[in-house]
Amino acid sequence: MAVPSPPFSLSKHSLSNPPSFLASNPSLDPSKAPVLRPRNAFGSEANLGGVEQTRLRLWNNLKTNSDLRLQASRELPGLTKELESDKSERMERIEHGTDLFDEMKQRFLSFKKHKYMQNLELYEKLAKDQAPKFMVIACADSRVCPSSILGFQPGEAFVVRNVANMVPPYENGPSETNAGLEFAVNSLKVENILVIGHSRCGGIRALMSMHDDVETSSLIGSWVSVGMNARVRTKAATKLLNFDQQCKHCEKESVNCSLVNLLTYPWVEEKVRNGELAIHGGYYDFVDCAFEKWTLDYKESNLIGKSGKVAVKDRAFWF
Amino acid sequence: MSSSSRHAGMGNLSQEEAIEGLKKLLIHNDKDEQLSKELETKIEKLISELLGTTPHDCHPVRRILGGFQSFKTNKFDMYPELFSELAEHQTPKFLVFACSDSRVSPSNILDFQPGEAFMFRNIANLVPPFNQLRYSGVGAAIEYAVVHLNVENILVIGHSRCGGIDRLMELPENGSTENDFIDDWVQIGLPAKAKVKAEFGHLPLEEQKRECEKEAVNLSLTNLQTYPYVRERMARKALALRGGYYDFVEGCFKLWEVKSIISTPIRS
Numbered sequence: 116m117a118v119p120s121p122p123f124s125l126s127k128h129s130l131s132n133p134p135s136f137l138a139s140n141p142s143l144d145p146s147k148a149p150v151l152r153p154r155n156a157f158g159s160e161a162n163l164g165g166v167e168q169t170r171l172r173l174w175n176n177l178k179t180n181s182d183l184r185l186q187a188s189r190e191l192p193g194l195t196k197e198l199e200s201d202k203s204e205r206m207e208r209i210e211h212g213t214d215l216f217d218e219m220k221q222r223f224l225s226f227k228k229h230k231y232m233q234n235l236e237l238y239e240k241l242a243k244d245q246a247p248k249f250m251v252i253a254c255a256d257s258r259v260c261p262s263s264i265l266g267f268q269p270g271e272a273f274v275v276r277n278v279a280n281m282v283p284p285y286e287n288g289p290s291e292t293n294a295g296l297e298f299a300v301n302s303l304k305v306e307n308i309l310v311i312g313h314s315r316c317g318g319i320r321a322l323m324s325m326h327d328d329v330e331t332s333s334l335i336g337s338w339v340s341v342g343m344n345a346r347v348r349t350k351a352a353t354k355l356l357n358f359d360q361q362c363k364h365c366e367k368e369s370v371n372c373s374l375v376n377l378l379t380y381p382w383v384e385e386k387v388r389n390g391e392l393a394i395h396g397g398y399y400d401f402v403d404c405a406f407e408k409w410t411l412d413y414k415e416s417n418l419i420g421k422s423g424k425v426a427v428k429d430r431a432f433w434f
Numbered sequence: 435m436s437s438s439s440r441h442a443g444m445g446n447l448s449q450e451e452a453i454e455g456l457k458k459l460l461i462h463n464d465k466d467e468q469l470s471k472e473l474e475t476k477i478e479k480l481i482s483e484l485l486g487t488t489p490h491d492c493h494p495v496r497r498i499l500g501g502f503q504s505f506k507t508n509k510f511d512m513y514p515e516l517f518s519e520l521a522e523h524q525t526p527k528f529l530v531f532a533c534s535d536s537r538v539s540p541s542n543i544l545d546f547q548p549g550e551a552f553m554f555r556n557i558a559n560l561v562p563p564f565n566q567l568r569y570s571g572v573g574a575a576i577e578y579a580v581v582h583l584n585v586e587n588i589l590v591i592g593h594s595r596c597g598g599i600d601r602l603m604e605l606p607e608n609g610s611t612e613n614d615f616i617d618d619w620v621q622i623g624l625p626a627k628a629k630v631k632a633e634f635g636h637l638p639l640e641e642q643k644r645e646c647e648k649e650a651v652n653l654s655l656t657n658l659q660t661y662p663y664v665r666e667r668m669a670r671k672a673l674a675l676r677g678g679y680y681d682f683v684e685g686c687f688k689l690w691e692v693k694s695i696i697s698t699p700i701r702s
Contacts, residue, residue, distance in 0.1 A: 215527070215587065216676075216689060222545035223687045230542070231685055242595065242683045247536035248494065255555075255575050257526035258548045262541040263509070266501030269537045276534075276555040278574040291556035291571050294619035295534050298557055298597065301613070307494045315521065317578060334566070334573030393494070401548075402521045404510045406502045408495070431495070433502055 241270045249273065250299035252292070252373065253311045254280040254318065258401055261311060265406075273299045279318025280310055282373035283341045285380045293380070300383055300392065308377060309408075311397040312370040319366045322346050323358070341376075345369040367407075370396040371425040374411050387413050396427070405434035509548070517548070526552045529579035531590040531654060533559045538593045538680055543687070551589075552579045558598025559590055561654035562622045564661045573661070580663050580673065588658060591678040592651040599647045602627055603639065626653040648688075651677040655692050668694075 231238050249272040251261045261267055261274055275295040283290055299305045312319075322339040323346060345368040353361045374396050378384045386392035394411040412426040456477050510517050528551040532540050540546050540553060554575040561576075562569040579585045592599075601613075602620040605627075611617035626649040634645045655675050658664050667673035675692040 219544055219689070220687075223543060226543050226545060227685055231682075238682060238685075241537050245536045248497075255552050255579075257524045257528075257546075257550055257552045258520050260539070260541045260546065260548065260551075260553060262539040263546075263548055264502060264505045265498050266504050267536075267539065269539065269542055271497075271536055272539075273534050273536045274539060274555050276553055277571050278578055281571075283571075289615045289618035291560075291569065291619055294557045294615040297613055297615040299534075302597065309498070317582065318574070334570045334577045337566075337570035338574035395494075397498075401517065404506055404517070406498075408498065429495070431499070433499055 238269070245270055245273070245303065247271050247273045247299075247303060248306050250275070250296070250303075250305040250308045251311060252277075252280050252282060252295075252308070254278065254313055254316060256313060256316065259311070259313045259399055264399055273303055273305060275299075277338075278335065279316055279322070279339055279342065279369065280312055280373065281318075281339065281341045281369065282310065282376045284376040287341070296377070296380065296383070300380075300386065304391075306391065307393050307395060308383075309395045309397055310370050310373045310377075311399055312366045313399040314363065314366065314402050316362070316366050319369055320362050322369070323349070323362050323365055342369045342372055345372040348372075367396075367398050370398060371427075375425060378411075378413075387411075403434065405432065407432050520549045524549055524552070524583065526550055526579075526583060527586050528552065529576070529583075529585045529588045530554070531556075531559045531561055531588070533557065533591070533593055533596055533598065535593060535596065537682055538591070540591060543680055552583060552585060557616065557619055558596055558602065558623065558650060559592055559654065560598070560619070560622045560650060561590065561657045563657040576658070576661050576664065580661070580667060584672075586672065587674050587676065588664070589676050589678055590651050590654045590658075591680060592647045593680040594644065594647065594683050596643075596647050599623065599643055599650060602650075603630075603643050603646055622657075623650045623653060626650040648677075648679050651679060659692075 247270060249267070251265075251267070251272045251274045253259055253261050253274065253276050255276045255278055261272060267274070273295070275292055277292055282292055282296070285293070296308075299308070318335070318339050319342070321335050322342050325336060325340070325346075342365075345365055349361055349365040349368050353364045356364070374394055377394055378387065383392065383394075387394060394413070396409050396411070398407040400406070407430070409427040409430040412428040414426065526549060528546070530540050530546070530551045530553045532538060532553060532555050534555045534557055540551065546553070552575070554572065556572070561572055564573065566573075580588075598616070598620050601616055602623045605611075605617060605620065623646070626646055630642050630646045630649050634642050637645070655677050658675060659668065664673060664675075668675065677690050677692070679688040681687070
């Protein structure tokens with residue numbers, strides 16, 4: 116029977132006594148080149164058997180010790196074999212499982228010290244209420260967090276993240292995404308909705324790879340089918356392109372599909388019509404580090420032109 | 435750029451030079467130059483200001499543009515090798531479920547960096563039980579993260595003053611709904627509400643809500659175990675489940691783990 120173990124609580128009082136583990140552990144000295152032998156993950160006595168070792172790369176890290184500094188990591192992510200000792204001195208690897216959560220504790224305490232306590236008035240105000248101007252719908256992909264890439268600070272954006280940043284239409288019925296939409300638009304009364312797609316999206320790739328007439332039993336397949344219109348439009352428009360290029364096209368097409376789906380919600384359409392709510396699309400390309408944004412040009416008719424293109428305005432491209 | 439008007443008379447060139455100069459301070463090429471976190475934070479803040487991203491710049495386009503430029507300058511351009519590796523593939527160690535609340539982004543409070551956490555955010559960070567007909571959105575995220583990305587940790591983070599839990603606790607007993615979608619979604623949390631009412635029904639409603647915020651995390655952790663691929667990996671110790679609770683009123687973070695125990699047999 117699974118039981119939750121007792122919580123350990125990081126309260127305000129623990130700030131003054133950062134753990135000594137990080138300061139004293141020589142394997143974390145950046146001037147050495149650590150090759151840590153993996154031990155049991157998560158501090159338990161569990162026998163991991165053939166499990167690949169846990170590794171959390173710390174690159175904005177270990178700030179409790181002022182002798183340690185921000186390092187540029189050159190490590191390949193997800194490497195499971197041991198790295199040679201002549202790799203860059205600047206890499207830090209922690210393989211002991213509990214270190215992951217020690218690290219998390221340090222990050223939280225750092226957030227608390229450098230952000231929360233430095234802006235107490237703001238956080239006290241936020242604790243009472245949130246009034247974000249944005250609702251952001253983004254992919255769950257670990258590389259595209261809107262707080263990271265667009266710098267949203269606490270209080271600024273109500274964020275829904277799902278696979279492939281999809282918005283299902285009203286007629287599909289309740290889902291976690293439109294529950295968030297209802298809350299953001301009707302309760303929080305956000306002024307902007309921004310749907311952000313991104314490069315090399317696994318969900319879009321799955322959509323493009325699906326067989327046309329085969330019912331899929333996977334949950335991923337069921338979910339990404341929401342974007343079927345985008346796939347159809349993409350296939351029609353990109354016959355001469357290779358699969359990767361088609362996927363890229365679909366990534367943007369799917370954002371537009373979501374924008375149009377947003378308007379199937381009557382309370383969204385009403386606010387857009389009244390000018391209280393603006394709907395934007397975005398595309399983050401992390402290969403070239405560029406961000407494209409556009410705004411839905413709402414008119415009573417012809418949102419989608421004869422060519423299948425969605426009416427947009429204020430297109431911008433930042434790189 | 436809008437920020438150039440703030441430095442009238444200096445022109446864009448000075449601003450870029452200033453940013454470049456500040457960036458150089460952040461690059462730790464030689465071992466002797468070390469910066470404390472406070473100083474780094476100040477420098478990053480200065481760069482953000484120069485780029486026009488003051489915290490409360492409310493014009494939407496300026497806000498997003500400024501934020502992106504700040505990210506590009508302070509992160510992407512500073513770690514080109516890392517980002518080019520990430521562009522090829524992601525191998526996050528975490529699947530995180532967090533609330534959509536604007537105040538609780540795990541990237542802010544736990545400083546998750548690009549590539550570290552596959553993050554699903556929805557109202558009240560709820561995870562429904564495994565269901566092949568409904569809630570495919572959540573199911574897709576779990577399937578993708580666990581089966582395809584092979585994450586090793588799942589973390590469900592609840593928080594104080596959660597609007598979704600608020601609504602759950604105030605749902606009318608007679609089953610009537612005001613909100614089509616919110617009410618349907620938060621009903622996933624009904625077992626947590628029942629438990630809180632049973633154990634803490636004597637407390638004022640506000641305190642019951644606090645308890646429910648934590649109990650809902652436990653419910654989500656339980657529901658996660660109804661997904662076959664989650665169960666399978668937990669059985670071979672390839673996946674660990676943890677719950678967290680961010681209290682932004684008190685300024686604290688609680689963390690706990692799901693463990694299975696098999697007690698020693700009782701002999702007659």
